Amino acid sequence: MTNVFTIGIGGAAGDGTGEAGYTLGGLLAELGYEVFVSLANPSLIRGGHNYTRVSFSRDKVWCDHTKLDVLIALNEKSVTLHKSELNQDAIVLADSFELTDLVELGDQAIVLPITSSAKEVKAPMVARNSVAIGALCAYFGLDFDIMQRILQNVFKDKKPEINIKLANIGFEFFKKLGRTHPKKLGPDQSEKELKELIDGNTAFARGLLAAGLNFYVAYPMTPSSSILHYLAGQQKNYPELKVIQPENELAAINMALGMSYAGKRVAIGSATGGFTLMLEAFSFAGGAELPLVVAVSQRQAPATGAPTFSSQTDLQMVIHAGHGEFPRVIIAPGDATEAYLAGANALNLAWKYQLPAVVLMDKIVSEHPATNLIPTDKIEIETGKLATETGESYGRYEITADGISPLAFPGTPKTVVKVTSYEHDEAGITTEEPTEIKAMIEKRFTKAETLAGELEHQETIKIYGDKQADAVIVFWGSTKGPVLEAVKYLKRPAKLVQIVWVEPFDVKRVFAALTSAKKIINVECNHNAQMAALIREKTGLEVSANILKYDSRPFDPLELADKINELNHG
Amino acid sequence: MNLIMANLSTTAKITWCPGCPNSAILVAFRQTIEELVKAGEIKLENVVVCAGIGCHGKITDYVNLNSFTSLHGRALPAMTGMKCANRKLMVVGFSGDGDSFAEGIGHLVHAARRNSDIKVFIHVNQVFALTTGQATPLSPKGYKSKSTPFGSIEEPFTPLPMLLESGATFLARSYANDIANTKKIMLEAIRHKGFAFVEIIQPCITFFDTRDYFKDRLEAVPDNFPAQDINAAREFLSKATTKTPVGIFYNVVKPTYEDELWA
Numbered sequence: 001m002t003n004v005f006t007i008g009i010g011g012a013a014g015d016g017t018g019e020a021g022y023t024l025g026g027l028l029a030e031l032g033y034e035v036f037v038s039l040a041n042p043s044l045i046r047g048g049h050n051y052t053r054v055s056f057s058r059d060k061v062w063c064d065h066t067k068l069d070v071l072i073a074l075n076e077k078s079v080t081l082h083k084s085e086l087n088q089d090a091i092v093l094a095d096s097f098e099l100t101d102l103v104e105l106g107d108q109a110i111v112l113p114i115t116s117s118a119k120e121v122k123a124p125m126v127a128r129n130s131v132a133i134g135a136l137c138a139y140f141g142l143d144f145d146i147m148q149r150i151l152q153n154v155f156k157d158k159k160p161e162i163n164i165k166l167a168n169i170g171f172e173f174f175k176k177l178g179r180t181h182p183k184k185l186g187p188d189q190s191e192k193e194l195k196e197l198i199d200g201n202t203a204f205a206r207g208l209l210a211a212g213l214n215f216y217v218a219y220p221m222t223p224s225s226s227i228l229h230y231l232a233g234q235q236k237n238y239p240e241l242k243v244i245q246p247e248n249e250l251a252a253i254n255m256a257l258g259m260s261y262a263g264k265r266v267a268i269g270s271a272t273g274g275f276t277l278m279l280e281a282f283s284f285a286g287g288a289e290l291p292l293v294v295a296v297s298q299r300q301a302p303a304t305g306a307p308t309f310s311s312q313t314d315l316q317m318v319i320h321a322g323h324g325e326f327p328r329v330i331i332a333p334g335d336a337t338e339a340y341l342a343g344a345n346a347l348n349l350a351w352k353y354q355l356p357a358v359v360l361m362d363k364i365v366s367e368h369p370a371t372n373l374i375p376t377d378k379i380e381i382e383t384g385k386l387a388t389e390t391g392e393s394y395g396r397y398e399i400t401a402d403g404i405s406p407l408a409f410p411g412t413p414k415t416v417v418k419v420t421s422y423e424h425d426e427a428g429i430t431t432e433e434p435t436e437i438k439a440m441i442e443k444r445f446t447k448a449e450t451l452a453g454e455l456e457h458q459e460t461i462k463i464y465g466d467k468q469a470d471a472v473i474v475f476w477g478s479t480k481g482p483v484l485e486a487v488k489y490l491k492r493p494a495k496l497v498q499i500v501w502v503e504p505f506d507v508k509r510v511f512a513a514l515t516s517a518k519k520i521i522n523v524e525c526n527h528n529a530q531m532a533a534l535i536r537e538k539t540g541l542e543v544s545a546n547i548l549k550y551d552s553r554p555f556d557p558l559e560l561a562d563k564i565n566e567l568n569h570g
Numbered sequence: 571m572n573l574i575m576a577n578l579s580t581t582a583k584i585t586w587c588p589g590c591p592n593s594a595i596l597v598a599f600r601q602t603i604e605e606l607v608k609a610g611e612i613k614l615e616n617v618v619v620c621a622g623i624g625c626h627g628k629i630t631d632y633v634n635l636n637s638f639t640s641l642h643g644r645a646l647p648a649m650t651g652m653k654c655a656n657r658k659l660m661v662v663g664f665s666g667d668g669d670s671f672a673e674g675i676g677h678l679v680h681a682a683r684r685n686s687d688i689k690v691f692i693h694v695n696q697v698f699a700l701t702t703g704q705a706t707p708l709s710p711k712g713y714k715s716k717s718t719p720f721g722s723i724e725e726p727f728t729p730l731p732m733l734l735e736s737g738a739t740f741l742a743r744s745y746a747n748d749i750a751n752t753k754k755i756m757l758e759a760i761r762h763k764g765f766a767f768v769e770i771i772q773p774c775i776t777f778f779d780t781r782d783y784f785k786d787r788l789e790a791v792p793d794n795f796p797a798q799d800i801n802a803a804r805e806f807l808s809k810a811t812t813k814t815p816v817g818i819f820y821n822v823v824k825p826t827y828e829d830e831l832w833a
Contacts, residue, residue, distance in 0.1 A: 246680070247676055248676060250647070250677075251677055252647075254640065255648065255654075256651060258638065258648035258649060258650065258652035259655040260651075262618075266651075280641055410615070410636035410656070411616055412615055416636055416637075418639075419639070420639035421623070421640060422639060428637070429631050430582070430628075430639075
């Protein structure tokens, strides 16, 4: 038993199960609960089964659980597919249809007039989930007036009247049944600040805006597209922001490099598949020292893969992305709060060090909303080393002690700014002279050394759990969620080490965090244990065991806890 | 005047083949910029010279102006990017037929479709000269090269009608070695607000010398040609003829991508 409650919502594609998850998550967040919403919208099952899961608790919920306390089933398939996931006392709220599976469930199943009510009040079918949400509120004993008030907020952007009407029908219907859960939902009485339900893509985009983003250029690709959608909508609030969707990924990155050359703060984004199309230009950004932020969101791969599902298979690819050797920054946030900070940080670092900075996410970080407290402190906008002396002697690639050349932009009187994808001299003119080539490479890697000095001021790794424990669990990206959630159910204490900066790699801190461990357990969602390889390469330390998952679904925290317990038995 | 000319050159050694018409394009371009600056039509610091990769792309090293030497085929999106970022910039790009009709053709037609306010001068030599003469999408059928030793089996594109239908608002053709006319067309292309496409016939004297072929074929577009009329341009450019017309075929004003973006 856990103190986390989980509600599953299943239906056909177009039934609005995702929307229902957002509504329910939003309602719970407004009540002060910690919430994690996962969205599975597969295109693999004929008929398109969509499934949303909402886990909540008064304590932080780092990721959703698989086992259900309530299943809202909008069609028969949802019951068939998920009845094995029901906890002992779970109930199933089913739409009014006759099901063999439902009969089998006996008292556990409750038929709600979901579709019929929606028809009755002439509501669009996609809104009919609100009937189930109302019933759910009654089941968990939420006060009717509170439900109404909160739904006003939750639905403020989309037809509150009709949705609340449907929720009321569900609430009243369920109340008459006289069944209640021992747990009572209600507003949080403590003084703590209300968190918001937000996914990593939105948070990342807000981080970019906080750091003074001018342009976002992207070609749509799941699971990165919601960055594009969010920022496109924000153009009305940010007059200096422009969002462009060009003909393909190559256009996106090359357009962005033109913007960067002209002095504007620009970001691009794609799934890793789209990013691989951009690699020649990514290398150009590195060699020509053009500041650029790239959001890369991993999904199941290789190739088109299972496009709407997740993986952590691109760590090594992104670290080595682009031909040639050049410094880069790669930050891998594990949740929305970290994605916000990574977005802001990446934009500042790109300009401070004149290089490409990647924020490496995945489907779970990008798309799964959870309660977060996004920092509201003002982000300082770092423009980097702008040229104070321009004029005829200006050279875009002047060799300096710290490897960073003063930046000037076209349009500066009497100043010529030359940027090129060829190897170049200090003036930006093509060179094939070995001494000049060597000097320019050394300049870029002097800059890399300057960048390495940044590490001690950054949260390059995060340590949680029992810091004295002899067992260490190491992880990165979205695996943070299941690991931190699983830790609640561990039999022996463990120290948890999250690697946030993957390039430059904080060798000193990672080594210090791992070296005294009796056992290092590496947890990640790929086949080849890519982080374990990176740790070995950078620190010489070998992990003792890997827990790997590569079936395109994230870890269930309880299953992960079992696996860790097996390995960490003393 | 000579002073400005001197300022426009750099210390970079010119590495085009001696006698290559690219040098004539360079001279025409320097003269164009000089004239526009002198007349106060543009400010020198606002000119950005862009290029892709190919023989044409060396031009950025030979002009003492802001420049952006992109990747092969990728100059155009970068040009649109910088124009979006700063509409005061006069973004002029050089490209080749390999650069823009093979590797970068997607960007070319989309830039035209958007009416991005950039000027594109294509050095059309009908070969990949820098990589020793392979066929491009503009090489004639039957063209023999190292990669097509028995003759190319592909039909070439016809650039001008393609660009007209794509949405370009300025279309012209010149012959590289006619510096005066190339300059005249470059002046008008740069003065044009919107996507300007200029095909500059630039015979490759090393791999595909077409100088004799074009000698008697070039024919100036009639003085009274109605360049504001898309149907006239369409008909004129698609007409089968043994001549190669040079001049301005189409020149209309439409809203530019960058102005729409910031409107």
